Amino acid sequence: MEATKERQGEIRAEYIRRIEIEALWGRKHIVWDLRRDVNILSGVNGIGKSTILNRTAAQLNSLMGGVDIKQKELEGVKMTFYPEEATTIHFDVIRSFDRPLFHSNLAEKMADKNVKTELDWQLYQLQRRYLDYQVNIGNRIIELLSIGDEESHRKAAEVSAPKRRFQDLADELFGETGKRIIRSKNEIVFSQDGDELLPYRLSSGEKQILVILLTVLVQDKQPCVLLMDEPEVSLHIEWQQRIIGIIREMNPNAQIILTTHSPAVVMGGWMDAVTEVTDITID
Numbered sequence: 001m002e003a004t005k006e007r008q009g010e011i012r013a014e015y016i017r018r019i020e021i022e023a024l025w026g027r028k029h030i031v032w033d034l035r036r037d038v039n040i041l042s043g044v045n046g047i048g049k050s051t052i053l054n055r056t057a058a059q060l061n062s063l064m065g066g067v068d069i070k071q072k073e074l075e076g077v078k079m080t081f082y083p084e085e086a087t088t089i090h091f092d093v094i095r096s097f098d099r100p101l102f103h104s105n106l107a108e109k110m111a112d113k114n115v116k117t118e119l120d121w122q123l124y125q126l127q128r129r130y131l132d133y134q135v136n137i138g139n140r141i142i143e144l145l146s147i148g149d150e151e152s153h154r155k156a157a158e159v160s161a162p163k164r165r166f167q168d169l170a171d172e173l174f175g176e177t178g179k180r181i182i183r184s185k186n187e188i189v190f191s192q193d194g195d196e197l198l199p200y201r202l203s204s205g206e207k208q209i210l211v212i213l214l215t216v217l218v219q220d221k222q223p224c225v226l227l228m229d230e231p232e233v234s235l236h237i238e239w240q241q242r243i244i245g246i247i248r249e250m251n252p253n254a255q256i257i258l259t260t261h262s263p264a265v266v267m268g269g270w271m272d273a274v275t276e277v278t279d280i281t282i283d
Helices: 049-064 118-147 150-177 204-218 237-250
Strands: 015-024 028-033 038-042 077-082 091-094 190-192 195-197 224-229 254-259 274-276
Touching: 015 049, 015 254, 038 049, 049 077, 049 091, 049 224, 049 254, 091 204, 118 150, 118 204, 150 204, 150 237, 204 224, 204 237, 237 254
Parallel strands: 038 254, 038 274, 091 224, 224 254
Antiparallel strands: 015 028, 015 077, 190 195
């Protein structure tokens, strides 16, 4: 899920400064002051972590539908943005659970019959965004190379560096099972033991990490809010430990907002980014 492109004259918010939710479950009031970089919501099962994240995503989705974010409050959810005069915001929501597409007619409508689960559907959408991303960086490279001087050539090489880093990361993470991205393909396709492998045939954990990598890549290092509900689901413990660092490396301008039960996710220096639901709840 992503926000629409800005119209001329619109000002993009860089991040969310505060989330307030009135009458959560009819009785609780939430006030959460957010960091610019990483925000990790923790708490016991049933305390409301996913509800807070889902209400935030729904609010952002309604703004994407054309509501000016200066209105800032819909259905009891109020947000404060930076800068305050912002009129639009870009965001992505990553769903971690690989459930079958039983509850929608998407499966029947899909041109690609390999798309059978929710992670498949996210990958299908990301393949389209990946193609657009490649066109955009290709145009920027051509423009820089047409200038002809040494500095422009250096900048052209920098434009393609994030895509190469994404490919290297994918090869590294999937290397133990012998999977590698076929770099001559415009879409994401893997090779394994001489065969071509579509991403829909990956394991749930591999699909999930690929969804995260692709989502962050196509943000093109632009300011963006990234919402993730329990990203550790299906991920190997090593991947859990690395995930925040990888996201920060690929897009240091992304504001990460996630829920988790996993101590491994906060390893690597993110303990001070953890907020307990009880600490932001007012009776």
